[in-house]
Amino acid sequence: MFNRVLSLFRCRGFAVESLAIGHTETPNIMRLTIVVDGSKTAVEQVVKQLYKIIEVRKVSDVTEDETVRRELALIKVASKPSTRSEIIQLVDIYRARIVDVAVNSLIVEVTGTPDKVDSMINVLRGFGIKELVRTGVVAMVRGPQVAYEEKVRELSA
């Protein structure tokens, strides 16, 4: 299914900044969180075209909504005995975590808004980033309403 989504973005030239895919609470339903550059892409067209994909059940444009937005990054940073404690201090300030320690490197795990992740990366850049991976942002609208609820449906002929 997400083949079709990716193909759609490629064919129609929609500018994707990030894309995250994962399972939901409902079996067989996947949720994609896609960030598009609204200055380069007509968001209304993106929504309409996504709805043309047969498997797509619900598309929510949450740009204007109050949302919780989070991204996770793993950052492998070069470290020496002389810089290690400084890195640990910075990681603490960001409420990030050290999840692996080796002789010449650390892996930092940081979670937060994309801005916070960007900032953590920038701060660590001076030590030498050896490897970096980001999940892409996931988002959820605040409050009691839910994005999609599986309902009992009438079948069509």
Place this chain on the structure above:
Amino acid sequence: MRMTGAQMVCEALVAEGVRDVFGLPGGAIMPLYDVLPQYPIRHILVRHEQGAAHMADGYGRATNNVGVCMATSGPGAINLVVGLATAQMDSAPVVAITANVATSVIGSDAFQEADITGITIPVTKQNFLVRSPKDLPRVLREAFHLARSGRPGAVLVDIPKDVLTGEADFHYPEKVDLPGYNPTLRGNMVQIRKAARLIEHAQRPVIIAGHGVLIAQAWDELVALAERMTIPVANTLLGISNFPTAHPLFLGMLGMHGTATACYAVDQSDLVIGIGIRFDDRAMGKFSAFAPRAKIIHIDIDPAEIGKNVRTDVPIVGDAKLVLQALLQELKEPVDRTPWLNQIREWQRLYPLPSSEKVPGELTTPDVIRAVYEATDGDCSVVTDVGQHQMFVAQRFPFRRANTHFSSGGLGTMGYALPAAIGVQIARPHETVWCFAGDGGFQMVMQELAVVVAERLPLKIALVNNCYLGMVRQWQELFYRGNYVAVDLSPGTPDFQKIAEAYGIAAWRVTERADALPAVRAAMAHPGPALIEFLVRPDENVFPMVVPGTSLAEVIVNEAHAGRHDGKPAGGVQPRPEPVPVPGLRG
């Protein structure tokens, strides 16, 4: 009932009312061909799978039901692709059934393996790779439902060989469960009322009626709307034959080679009513300058088309027939439109379709079209290929009955006409079907003449031969300083009369205008298939023309104006002195 996957496919075809399928077998699909003769399904053996896809497309458009094509794995399936893309672009209902290598070797670059579901994602409405025989009934039911409902399109079902031979219980589902797919059929009444008020009060309204009217079979409602509200009607290319050509409210085709009157009427209108159209660039000219004085009502079943290319004041998502019926209920008396109709009559008088002859009396494509019309009295289905002859037919053939014009519009696929005409003829065995093709497009698919003979089809073929890729030549003349590159087909052009005769098809060659009508009459009188090669003027050009990047108001009404760039269309707008060169267009 327990059966093999191959039997399930046949059972599903029968359950869906499919009587004819177009295909060509190969290794992976042999289990299906092994059982096919046991079912009441006629298989038409094509000579190239592209032909099968176009035949299914023509068949689907002509019947308003699904056309089915079949191909084996790898090259067979890939050969379908251009036909599927053509069908999808033109919203034609087609189901393609392809076989694939066995599930155990998928992904191993096995012999004749291709990822056809991956390849066809962008050119299908939906596609399926079936991994187990138990999924086949549901998938086939969904495939047919998707192909024919909502905005129709191409659907591909890829079935690995072991799924064709494997067994499972067969229960063909009556209903489909597609929670993400719910086409809106009935228009929003608030919008319909808003549209009704605009329609009653507009001074200069115009309808642009497209393919959606034919798909929804809404031609009677269209005529009723136009007549009750006194609104002139223009057609998109694919909308042709949804409104009687001879009707006094008919403006002709709109767009790049549409009539000047249709272009001016849309440009000058204060209300555009688009029905079953997608405001395509070839029909609308420059979007930013489209109908600058008009409010726009857009009726279409596909919400993604609303607001895609042009602004919309009243969007109505729904089935054209149901929306027009609701609209007709709402409409009251319109204002007097006599001044508007007088203006249109004046344009029609000033800017008739130009003759394309240079030397008086020479054979031109419009002569061919006139001869076919006179000999048939317009009582026939017409299938065209892509290029100059296609535009001439769209401009000039007087269509009298709905859904009798078939062409590749969106994709502009050369080679469409002959196989699509075969599909139309099989769908309409007792009707006269005329296939118009140029020498370029015809040579892409002429192997399908074998199908015409094998299936004993009384198809009539007008081969309009100018020994050129004519439309490309016209663009090189107009936009590339007459620098003719790779458009001259005369070296190597075969003797088409002999080719037809070699297949056992009666053939004539016409070089003089006076011989056109007698030849067409002779072809009509011949009980079997017939081909007439018309040697037309080689450097004929199609006008009027809306140059790409210009607005409808800037339409160049005839060749003289194109040459000197001093055309004076209504509204005081001058055609652009220097047309913008556009990368070469094929056909």
